[in-house]
Amino acid sequence: MAAKAQKKLQGSKIVSSEGFGAAQIIARMMQALNLPTQSALAEELGVSRGAVSDAKAKDKIPAEWMLKLFRGHGLNPFWMETGRGAMYLDQGTVREDSPTGPARGEEGFDFIPLVEAKLSGGGGSVETEDRVLGYYAFRRAWLNGRGKIDSMRLxxxxxxxxxxxxxxxxxxxxxxxxxxxxxxxxxxxxxxxEIVVKRLEKKPGMLVLLSDNRRFYDPLEVPVGEQLNVQVIGRVIWMAREMM
Incomplete structure (x- = not known):
């Protein structure tokens, strides 16, 4: 893509920060489920032992692993990640900083991971589950009305x-x-x-990417035949802002 077009797109990108160590998370998973070996954990997760070893070596835990243990055993994702709080959600603890309001002791909540978003090499597919930076609790009924919960990421x-x-x-x-x-x-x-957030529209033979800050960012029209470098990752369905 031309440098000029790239410059126009800079501004609203997805970024990330550091997470917690994979070795500690794996150890807490094994502790909670009373599993003696990583092979036993791999069997519980439905993955190969090599996948667990690779996650530990690369210091990256797929979000799906935590979600599976949360949904299958009630393990608290926040505890798995940090070692703080209750080990199981039925002990009455979920994250207090839920963006949907206080959730302590209530049922009907699902945890959505805040992830590091990056591009994988080679095929250009987007990896958004390698490093989990945290979890937010949302009411399950609210999520169900807006999309596929298993495919949601923050x-x-x-x-x-x-x-x-x-x-x-x-x-x-x-x-x-x-x-x-x-x-x-x-x-x-x-x-x-890079990953950007934009409004999208279609014109005959064109995909149009629009910025809301149109005073400084021009629309970008991408011909259909040149969309190999453009991939729609997913739709933004909610946002949160910290008030300083």
């Missing part, structure tokens, strides 16, 4: 191109299963080697 935004709708450091909830373009809706989109 990501952090940086930049000014989507102001005033999205500001620097906002957190967005993205449903990775929603790829169909609805005119005017906001999507996470891969553009070459």
């Amino acid at each position: 990501m952090r935004v940086t930049g000014q191109s989507m102001e005033p709708t999205l500001e620097d450091e906002d957190v967005v909830l993205v449903d990775l299963s929603q790829h169909d373009i609805l005119a005017g809706k906001i999507y996470a989109v891969r553009m070459d080697d």
Whole structure:
């Protein structure tokens, strides 16, 4: 993609921060389930022993592993990640910083991971589950009405191109299963080697990426035949902003 087009797109990208060590998380999983070996943990997770060893070596735990143990055994994702709080949710503890309000001791909640979003090498597919940075609790009924829960991820935004709708450091909830373009809706989109958030529209033979901050960011029209470098990751269905 031309440098000029790349410059226009800079501003609202998905970023990440450091998470907790994979070795400690694996140890807590084994402790909670009383599993003697990593092979036993791999069997519980439905993966190979090599997958567990690789996760430990790369210091990256797939979000699906924590979600599986949460849904299958009631393990508290926050405890698995940090070692703090109750080991099991039925002990009355979920994260108090839930964006949907206090959830302590209540049922009907699901945890959505805040993930590091990055691009994998080679095929250009987007990896969003290698490093979990935290979890937020949402009411399950609310999530069910908005998309596929297992495909939802939280990501952090940086930049000014989507102001005033999205500001620097906002957190967005993205449903990775929603790829169909609805005119005017906001999507996470891969553009070459970065992930951006834009409104999308279609024109005959064109995909149009729009910034809300149109005073400084021009629309970008991508011909259908040149969309190999453009991939719709998912639709943004919710956002949160910390008030300083």
